Amino acid sequence: MRATIVQLSDPHLFGDPQAQHRDVTTAASFAAVVAHARRVAPDCDAVVLTGDLCHDPSPEGYEAVRQALGDWLDRTLVIAGNHDDLHMLGAMFGRPEANGDAVCFRSLIGDRDWQLIGVDSVVPGETHGWLDEEQLQQLDAWLAEDPARPTLLFLHHPPIALGSAWLDPLLLRNPEQLAGRLPGSGVRAMFCGHAHTDQTGELAGIPVHVTPSTAFQFVMSGQSISIDPSPPGFRVIRIDDDRLATEVVRLA
Numbered sequence: 001m002r003a004t005i006v007q008l009s010d011p012h013l014f015g016d017p018q019a020q021h022r023d024v025t026t027a028a029s030f031a032a033v034v035a036h037a038r039r040v041a042p043d044c045d046a047v048v049l050t051g052d053l054c055h056d057p058s059p060e061g062y063e064a065v066r067q068a069l070g071d072w073l074d075r076t077l078v079i080a081g082n083h084d085d086l087h088m089l090g091a092m093f094g095r096p097e098a099n100g101d102a103v104c105f106r107s108l109i110g111d112r113d114w115q116l117i118g119v120d121s122v123v124p125g126e127t128h129g130w131l132d133e134e135q136l137q138q139l140d141a142w143l144a145e146d147p148a149r150p151t152l153l154f155l156h157h158p159p160i161a162l163g164s165a166w167l168d169p170l171l172l173r174n175p176e177q178l179a180g181r182l183p184g185s186g187v188r189a190m191f192c193g194h195a196h197t198d199q200t201g202e203l204a205g206i207p208v209h210v211t212p213s214t215a216f217q218f219v220m221s222g223q224s225i226s227i228d229p230s231p232p233g234f235r236v237i238r239i240d241d242d243r244l245a246t247e248v249v250r251l252a
């Protein structure tokens, strides 16, 4: 079984397609990243958007994300970021596995050999993340259905420290509750956004991959937020039978 997944994170679109943030026209940057992803992975099986689709949520902003995805919409899976409006995002992208107000998903790929799970780590009104009891129970239920099925888990907020004085307090604040569920589960890797950087670590022995923004990047060092001039990027995840490989691809 072979499958390819494209992860796009943190587009931060606005209702106005010309709007800039941190000197980046986020809609144009997202369009350029999607175009490059189409060249790298034209026949991808799934596209996962890991949050902060809009910087300032509006129906026009979400519609712009949908338009940019074009015919990839049929394979797109979405979770929210702290900048998103859960109701607007849920309404614009549908909520196939709705659980309360959360925007989460579960999708089987290949011949149902692998599964993709996205959980909602957003705390409305806050920048940091938290997996509430409902999301943890939902994750437990999905993982318990077939504990042997290899699983890729997506969440907006990284569940590991990134060595950043200013950003680490704004990541997932209850990673231990996630870590406790991983041993013996099918989870093979986790993929996040939110930090607008490329970094890999591990939680309970499972790889955690943080993926750059399709717009602007952050510097992890220092005491406050600053912008890294690295180009926008996305992540490709390839499954070949039981093997998993992933890489970040940047625009030139």
Ligand SMILES: [Fe+2]
Residues within 6 Å of the ligand: 010, 012, 051, 052, 081, 194, 195, 196, 213
């Ligand atoms: Fe973001």
Ligand SMILES: [Fe+2]
Residues within 6 Å of the ligand: 051, 052, 081, 082, 083, 156, 193, 194, 195
């Ligand atoms: Fe975020």
